[in-house]
Amino acid sequence: MLMPATSPDPDPSSVSLVDPGDGDGAGDRRRLPVASPGSPASHADEALPEGAVVDGAALARPFEEGFDFVVIGSGAAGAVAAHTLAAAGHAVAIVEEGPWVKTAELAGDTSALFRRLTRDAGAQVMEGRSFVPLLQGRCVGGSTVINSAIAWRTPDDVLDDWRARFGVPLAPEDLAPHFDAIEADLSAREVDDDVLGESNRAFLASAAKLGITASKMRRYDRGCRGSGRCLTGCPTAAKQGMNVSYVPSALARGARIVTSARAVRVETRGARAVGVVAKARSGAEVRLAARHGVVVAASAVQTPNLLRRSGLRKGGLGDHFQVHPGVALAGRFDAPMDMDFGATQGAESVHFRASRRFKLETIAMPPELVAARTPGLGAALVDRLADYRRVAVWGAHIRARAEGTVRPAWGGGDRVRLTLGEDDVRVARDACATIAELLFAAGAREVWPGIHGVPPILTSPDQVRLVREGPVDPRAYSFIATHLFGAARMGPDPRTSVVGLDFATHEVSALYVVDSSVFPTNLGVNPQHSIMAVARLAASRIAASARGARVA
Amino acid sequence: MTLTSMELRWARAAMGAIFPPGGGGTIPVGAGHLDVDGFLVALVGELPLRAGLGIRAAIWMCALAPLWVLRRPKLLADLDAEPRLRVVTALFQSSSYVVRQLVLLLKVFGALLFASAPAVRAAMFPAPASSGRRLAAPPRRPGDAHARDVA
Numbered sequence: 106m107l108m109p110a111t112s113p114d115p116d117p118s119s120v121s122l123v124d125p126g127d128g129d130g131a132g133d134r135r136r137l138p139v140a141s142p143g144s145p146a147s148h149a150d151e152a153l154p155e156g157a158v159v160d161g162a163a164l165a166r167p168f169e170e171g172f173d174f175v176v177i178g179s180g181a182a183g184a185v186a187a188h189t190l191a192a193a194g195h196a197v198a199i200v201e202e203g204p205w206v207k208t209a210e211l212a213g214d215t216s217a218l219f220r221r222l223t224r225d226a227g228a229q230v231m232e233g234r235s236f237v238p239l240l241q242g243r244c245v246g247g248s249t250v251i252n253s254a255i256a257w258r259t260p261d262d263v264l265d266d267w268r269a270r271f272g273v274p275l276a277p278e279d280l281a282p283h284f285d286a287i288e289a290d291l292s293a294r295e296v297d298d299d300v301l302g303e304s305n306r307a308f309l310a311s312a313a314k315l316g317i318t319a320s321k322m323r324r325y326d327r328g329c330r331g332s333g334r335c336l337t338g339c340p341t342a343a344k345q346g347m348n349v350s351y352v353p354s355a356l357a358r359g360a361r362i363v364t365s366a367r368a369v370r371v372e373t374r375g376a377r378a379v380g381v382v383a384k385a386r387s388g389a390e391v392r393l394a395a396r397h398g399v400v401v402a403a404s405a406v407q408t409p410n411l412l413r414r415s416g417l418r419k420g421g422l423g424d425h426f427q428v429h430p431g432v433a434l435a436g437r438f439d440a441p442m443d444m445d446f447g448a449t450q451g452a453e454s455v456h457f458r459a460s461r462r463f464k465l466e467t468i469a470m471p472p473e474l475v476a477a478r479t480p481g482l483g484a485a486l487v488d489r490l491a492d493y494r495r496v497a498v499w500g501a502h503i504r505a506r507a508e509g510t511v512r513p514a515w516g517g518g519d520r521v522r523l524t525l526g527e528d529d530v531r532v533a534r535d536a537c538a539t540i541a542e543l544l545f546a547a548g549a550r551e552v553w554p555g556i557h558g559v560p561p562i563l564t565s566p567d568q569v570r571l572v573r574e575g576p577v578d579p580r581a582y583s584f585i586a587t588h589l590f591g592a593a594r595m596g597p598d599p600r601t602s603v604v605g606l607d608f609a610t611h612e613v614s615a616l617y618v619v620d621s622s623v624f625p626t627n628l629g630v631n632p633q634h635s636i637m638a639v640a641r642l643a644a645s646r647i648a649a650s651a652r653g654a655r656v657a
Numbered sequence: 658m659t660l661t662s663m664e665l666r667w668a669r670a671a672m673g674a675i676f677p678p679g680g681g682g683t684i685p686v687g688a689g690h691l692d693v694d695g696f697l698v699a700l701v702g703e704l705p706l707r708a709g710l711g712i713r714a715a716i717w718m719c720a721l722a723p724l725w726v727l728r729r730p731k732l733l734a735d736l737d738a739e740p741r742l743r744v745v746t747a748l749f750q751s752s753s754y755v756v757r758q759l760v761l762l763l764k765v766f767g768a769l770l771f772a773s774a775p776a777v778r779a780a781m782f783p784a785p786a787s788s789g790r791r792l793a794a795p796p797r798r799p800g801d802a803h804a805r806d807v808a
Contacts, residue, residue: 214773216696220703228708236758445782472781476676476768477761482749483742484680490772491683493781518705557757580754 148208148342149349150245157356161366161385162204168363168385171394172198173651175381176402177368177411180247181633182620182640183402184347184355185287189644190400191358195651198393199355199362200383202407203244208349211338215473218337222251225518233509233524235580237430240587241404245364246348248404249633252587253335253450253468254325254344256293257630258284259638262459271625272597274606275639283638283645291325291345293634300331302447303440304497308467309452311547317539319454319465325350333469335449366391371399371415371616378616397651398615401622402640405589406519408622409511412593412603417612420603422593426509427627429588430525432533433468433500434540435478436549437489442497444469458629462504463536465543470498478583480553480561499543501536502588504629505529511592523586525579533582538572545569557581588632593622607650608643619643658701658709660716667720668712669693670734672767674741675760684780688771696770712766715759722748 159168173195176187183199191197206221219227224243231237242248259280267273287293296305301321312319325345332340342349356362365386372380372392378399383391401408409423447469454465470478472493479489479496489496509523525533537554544552545566552563558576563569575581595618596602599611608617619640621632628635660668673689701709723731723740726747733741749760771777 214769216700216769216773219769220700225705225708226700226703228704230708235754472772472778473769476772477765482675482746482760482764484677487676487679487687488681488683490777491679491780516706 149353150205150207150342151209153353153356157361158205159361159363160205161363161383161389161391162387164366164385164387164389164391167390167392169392170198170361171396172196172361173395173397174198174400174647175200175393175395176400177381178247178402178404178407178620179245179347179352179362180242180402180404180620181249181347181636183400184246184249184351185637185640186400186402186619186644187360188351188355188358189641190648191355191360193645193648193652195397195648197355197360199352199360200366200368200381200391200393201245201362201364202367202403203242203365205245205348205362205364206250206338208338208340208342211334211340215337215471222338231428231509231521231523231586233522233579235524235582235584237523237584237586239406239428239521239589240585241406241589244348245352245362246346248587249346250338250348251336252633253322253448254291254346254633255450255453255631256288256291256323256325256634257628257632259628259635260458260630263626263628267625271594271602273595273625275642280638280642283641284634287634287637287641291350292327293323293325295323296321296326296448296451297329300329300448301451302331302333302443302469304442304444304469304499305447305451305467307438307442307497307547308499308543311543312454312456312465314546315542317454317465317543318456319452322448322451322453322466324448324450329448331447333445333447333449334471336474337471363391363393368403368411369414371401371411371613373416373613373616376612377614395615398609398617398647400617400619400644400647402618402620404620405592405622405624406511406521408618408620409592409603410513410519412610412616412618413513415613415616417603417610419612420594420596420599421601422603423511424508425591425594425625426511426521426523427507427590428505428509428523428586429502429627429629430505430529430533430584430586431500431502432537432540432582432584433478433498434537434544434555435475435496435498435553436544436547437492437551437553438495438497438547438549440548441494443494444475444497445471445494455630457536457539458504461535462532462629463501463539464504464630465499465501465536465540468498468500478553478555480555497544497547497549499540501533501540503529503532503536504627505532508591525584527577530577530579530582533584534572534575534577537575537582538569541569541572542566555583588627590621590624590627590632593618594625595623596625608647617643617647658704658706658713660697660701660713664713664716665694665697667732667734668697668716668763670741671716671719671745671763672770674733674738674745675764675767676771677738677742679780684777686774686776688767691770691774693770697766700766711759711762715762718756718759719745719748719763
């Protein structure tokens with residue numbers, strides 16, 4: 106039998122990123138539980154309370170325990186929600202499908218790390234007219250372990266659109282205190298000049314030359330050393346992924362985490378969520394009772410399918426899935442660009458976000474990823490790869506209008522389908538041409554567009570027109586999808602939305618969704634900051650509501 | 658899913674054609690000199706079924722492609738380096754999206770193996786340089802996670 110726990114009294118001596126206070130988001134600021142000079146542990150993920158981590162890979166027997174809340178997922182949304190609930194004094198369990206890969210283990214080659222850190226060993230794809238790699242973290246910290254920790258507040262035009270078209274009344278002033286708190290917790294700041302790196306510097310100079318507004322990236326950074334390894338996990342824990350920030354902090358406030366355990370379904374009783382059943386990697390069953398509720402933060406792909414496995418069907422569940430398709434072009438320079446040093450993504454431009462629906466970014470890739478993008482095959486490919494130090498990769502993500510679906514795949518797993526329309530591909534083509542112009546303006550001797558039907562190597566700015574006149578077939582481009590939205594949209598109407606304005610599902614009470622599944626649309630900027638702020642707002646309200654219920 | 662020894666031999670031939678030693682000694686080793694078998698066995702063991710099937714399809718397609726690309730009754734692994742490259746290049750430039758994608762799959766996975774090899778890294782980052790050789794120690798600030806490391 107599942108036995109719910111009673112809430113422990115908040116321990117005032119516990120360290121915390123922030124105490125969310127009474128749900129208004131203002132909170133009372135305290136210290137981050139990162140290791141300090143002289144402490145025995147080097148990184149926050151090594152100084153964890155005893156017994157706080159249950160490793161599902163080593164679980165020999167069924168595990169059963171009760172909590173106030175069970176949070177599914179430990180990425181940007183789950184970690185923040187768990188921390189907020191724990192800091193409010195609730196007993197919290199986190200269920201994470203992947204392992205906890207500690208900072209000290211984030212060394213080695215790209216392939217080995219991708220296999221440990223990402224879903225399907227990095228081979229997950231979005232299907233449609235073309236196959237688009239869909240990269241998701243599957244480890245404690247989720248995709249925050251493998252992204253570049255870019256902090257962008259939700260643009261006002263997006264919130265205006267959500268209010269006008271979808272009846273979602275999230276105002277900038279609702280989110281502002283949560284953004285403030287997260288930015289302070291995770292030390293959001295511009296990239297320091299001493300770790301900017303040549304590729305980022307060249308991007309900024311080139312944009313200035315072409316009259317394109319650009320700036321240094323703002324990231325969650327506590328002392329970046331410019332290792333250029335954000336995409337395979339920060340080896341110094343300077344990047345403030347959830348694995349070294351909110352998850353350890355939640356555990357310091359009494360939360361527990363079951364790692365390497367996949368949530369199978371949410372258990373309901375009388376249309377109310379009462380717990381979670383998960384399967385540990387060892388094969389053992391994990392049953393976690395939830396006295397006040399279950400908070401789902403498993404991502405825009407896994408959340409809708411988990412809800413479906415839990416019996417939900419209505420409101421367009423699994424529909425309206427959106428992404429920011431990403432494109433990237435490489436340039437080969439005479440001078441070293443040295444992508445192995447500097448902020449992985451240190452410079453950006455939103456100059457064209459509103460007018461032409463794309464955002465420009467630098468992205469430092471390790472040789473393993475550049476090798477796949479280097480033109481051609483054979484000795485010519487290898488010779489170009491030998492010049493890796495003189496290569497820079499710059500990209501863009503598109504605010505695509507296309508919508509897709511998320512459904513269970515045959516034999517388990519997830520099936521994501523989305524085809525970019527011609528309209529979106531035209532935007533991608535425009536972005537590619539703009540990047541090519543920027544690379545040439547920066548002094549690139551060659552530009553490698555990577556577009557089928559366009560010469561693989563451009564050697565003069567005049568040839569950029571070949572990109573501008575390039576194909577509008579999505580199969581001609583090498584897209585990648587990393588920013589995921591929708592598929593369990595929020596809204597006031599149960600016929601057209603899955604989640605209500607209180608973040609509870611319309612069909613099952615005490616079942617909350619707080620990740621980007623609830624976003625009615627994509628954003629046009631990097632989403633992690635928005636995901637965290639929305640999760641913090643939601644969890645603050647959920648915590649306050651549970652406290653009210655307990656008092657009553 | 659596991660690959661047979663025959664499939665591994667074919668994979669070595671295909672990846673060796675995609676990533677041979679560089680011309681003029683820029684990179685002195687090719688993927689064919691590396692542990693393609695060990696890499697693929699570990700990789701395919703962790704891939705979801707459909708991706709594993711994709712790799713298998715790519716290997717078979719490349720192996721048999723001389724039949725229709727060169728119209729010769731030979732397998733890719735039985736060809737010399739030059740016709741091997743001609744075959745995989747023809748597939749890579751195919752008008753069929755699926756054919757291109759299958760070769761790309763081998764190129765992507767081959768890249769993971771090839772570009773991480775110490776000999777390849779050494780060629781890309783000549784001594785005394787090595788990856789991460791210029792890690793900076795930025796000004797220390799209160800709360801820096803690794804403050805002790807850079808002190």
